Amino acid sequence: MSQSTSVQTPSWTSESIFALVGVFALSIRLVQGWIFWGGASRRLFYDFHSIHGTEYAVKMDPHVAGYVANKLVHAMPGSVFPGLIQTIIQSGGFLHFMVWFWTIAELIVGVGLILGIATRILALGSVGLNISLMLIFGWMGSTCVDEWTMASAGFAMGATLMLTGGGSWSLDHWLGRMSPALSNRSWFRLLFSGPLSVSATKKWGVILGILSLLFTAAFYQYIHGAVISPLHARVNFHHYSLSLKGASADTNGDVRFFAYVNAGPDTAKLYLIKADLINGEGQNVEQWSGQQLTAISSKNIDNRFTQAWASRFSATDYGIGGVTGAKAWIRLPGNTHLASGNYKLRLTDIDGKHWSTVVTFK
Structure with missing residues (x-):
């Protein structure tokens, strides 16, 4: 059963x-x-x-x-x-x-x-x-x-x-x-x-x-990118970029400009180790070496963000350095009498990359 x-x-x-x-x-x-x-x-x-x-x-x-x-x-x-x-x-x-x-x-x-x-x-x-x-x-x-x-x-x-x-x-x-x-x-x-x-x-x-x-x-x-376009970074996190504007020069050779580190990693700094002022004929009329940039006075750097924790530009052992997000008006003291004309400011970083901007003569 x-x-x-x-x-x-x-x-x-x-x-x-x-x-x-x-x-x-x-x-x-x-x-x-x-x-x-x-x-x-x-x-x-x-x-x-x-x-x-x-x-x-x-x-x-x-x-x-x-x-x-x-x-x-x-x-x-x-x-x-x-x-x-x-x-x-x-x-x-x-x-x-x-x-x-x-x-x-x-x-x-x-x-x-x-x-x-x-x-x-x-x-x-x-x-x-x-x-x-x-x-x-x-x-x-x-x-x-x-x-x-x-x-x-x-x-x-x-x-x-x-x-x-x-x-x-x-x-x-x-x-x-x-x-x-x-x-x-x-x-x-x-x-x-x-x-x-x-x-x-x-x-x-x-x-x-x-x-x-x-x-x-x-x-x-x-x-x-990489959905309907090739892979590209809208803002690059791997390599620094520098935005320049408002550059002007005085007859005594001083150059003033606004700089903004608008890309790059936040784990280090962008280091500017050389600056050149170039006239309309392509000739260098003023130059600031890394040693000169290292010795620049803090009075010549007017940071947009001044808090102790904020990204700022400052003089370093390698020149002028700025962490991603830093914004400042920077004045490079000149030693050459300048005549009116067309000028270009060219900055060089520690990796050999260049940034240029037109300089208005005052």
Whole structure:
């Protein structure tokens, strides 16, 4: 006599499905949360210096070189809104407010995602933070277009968590179990976690997927090319570039000009080791050697950004040096009487690259 056994299939509900889907995305939630927790905690808890026996968070102190806002100056040349970044950098109190605002935002998003509390709204917050990262820093990265990669991946990670919610390994799930009436509230499901309708899940899954792809591909084309054009950098992070304008000369040979390091890595400096003033016939009428540029007085360099942490031009052992983002009016003292005419200023950096600009005679 044979004995038959029946296998009981689990009874899936929308609640149990979304609880499981959230577990599928658990690694995404924990890693995305840790990324933002790491950014905030480095500034708030892990980088201190002592002043008169009192410990200060270096990255949050606007009076020291390690202040986190220096990253904004470095990023300004290639950011989508360089004029806005410059205005914020020069705003003083508002800049410090924004530094604290974004730090606290990263802290809340990071800790919240790790714990799985208010998962969907904080996932939306992470999407917003990654959009900001792309707009400001997306062009930077010396090896693998680092900041673009991080912002693109972070956008997609946040979009995924907006759909899945926290799942069974989250405080959202625990709150729902403790208070079933709360978990059935539509606002709780939209802002925290919980099941969505099949139609809404399909619709938002497609929408968020397309938005993630568009965000990734559009900024890749805008910043780096290689989607509908050859690979090229809109602003080069590997090699320095110098923008010159407003050059003028006096009869005593002094030359004054505005310089802006508008491309290049922020890990070193562009070094100007030679300057030549050339007349209309192509003849050198004045020259400043690297030794002369090294000895130039700080009074001859009027930096746009004067904060201790900002990118500035200054005399160095190799000539006049400036980190990416530095802007300044520079005056080269002359020793030759100049007659009126057409002149050109040519600057040479330590790599042998030249930059030239027309000089107006005064």
